[in-house]
Amino acid sequence: MAHGPEEILLAEPRGFCAGVDRAIDIVERALAKFGRPIYVRHEIVHNTFVVNDLKSKGAIFIEDLAEVPPGATLVFSAHGVSKAVEREAEQRGFRIFDATCPLVTKVHVEVAKLAKEGYEFVMIGHKGHPEVEGTMGQLDHGIHLVEDVADVAGVQPSQTEKLAVVTQTTLSVDDAAEITAAVRARFPKIREPKQQDICYATQNRQDAVKLLSRVVDVVIVVGSPTSSNSNRLAELARKLGVPAYMVDSPSELQADWLEGRQRVGVTAGASAPEILVQEVIERVKALGAVSIRKMDGIQETVKFPLPKGLKTDFSPL
Structure with missing residues (x-):
């Protein structure tokens, strides 16, 4: 038996992780400071328990900004958003708090900086994932998504002199390394991040x-x-x-x-x-x-600062 x-x-x-702690803290502090409801674009983090807990405290999760009334408080999820979503939110006059993980923001900043220098990008990530949509949405064009080694052969950049690779932060480290190696083999001059994008x-x-x-x-x-x-x-x-x-x-x-x-x-x-x-x-x-x-393992001590306007000393809900 x-x-x-x-x-x-x-x-x-x-x-x-620190990015998730910060994102949840932003929603809870916004609720404590401004009262319910607080609107959140997309699930703040991908966890059913966390989302339901915040719903019970007064958070409303939406995908379309048209669902948010004028003058409301809006939080962007930890996965980040495209420039188009940022612009629309500003035009609609919301009070905005950005809970994008700082490690995702780092990728966005790198993309913006290199794009100004004329770079195109190969992005390793999962199609349809909100983080990938947010990063690819930093530019109008010039980011080529690959999900696996086979996809690398299909990338057709307009030039290969200025090409950089970026990665979704939550991928398998080993898979990303394998796909990066295939990208490097096809585009030997490709620029890689100084530190890997995987968080x-x-x-x-x-x-x-x-x-x-x-x-x-x-x-x-x-x-x-x-x-x-x-x-x-x-x-x-x-x-x-x-x-x-x-x-x-x-x-x-x-x-x-x-x-x-x-x-x-x-x-x-x-x-x-x-x-x-x-x-x-x-x-x-x-x-x-x-x-x-x-098990024995690394003790993580990373902490990320809160956005301005939410750093006051009060206890979240």
Whole structure:
């Protein structure tokens, strides 16, 4: 007879990153300062629990700025927005707070700077992801999206002397390196960022899953289906030969995933709150696990400043 789990190993680091902490803080402070409702363009971060919690506090999530009444307070999500959305929001006269992750903003600034010097861009990312739409929307033209190595052959820039590569910040580090190598092989003169665009938190969580996958029998990733970085964590564990499942809430965890698996690895995407991780741990304990061990890992100390107008000393909701 197959036995249930005995031990839980927790990846370190996991869960919220500095950009997500800042984005949620911006919405909560705006609600505390200006009262409900606060409008947010797109999900502030890709996590169902976080979005529902902010909805209950008075946030209204929209995709189309036409849904926002004149004079309202609007927050841009952590993924960033295109220049067209920025211009429309200003024209409509909203009070705007930009919760774009500073590491995404860094990519936007680089694109704007190099575009002035006549550069075109190859962007590595997932079509339709809001971060990709925001970055590509920094320019009217001249950004060529590639999702995989096969796409590289189809890129047709108008010139190859001034070409630069940028990356979605939440990709698989290994996949991005493979695609970048293909881009470099096709365009040997391409300019690469001084520091990789993939953010520190994405890198750290993927490194932690690599360590975790060596010593567990199954990996549970806490994260929403729309979360790019959470999906990459599950994919990475599977690539390393370990079964991996993503759950948006503890109720989604199925007992048969853990049958015959003594050691259960648990991690969380950068937009998944620790409260969900703890609830998943309780569910695994209910299925038989008796001990919990935290893996050694990098302690993250990054903090990002809040926008002007929200730095006052009061407690968010």
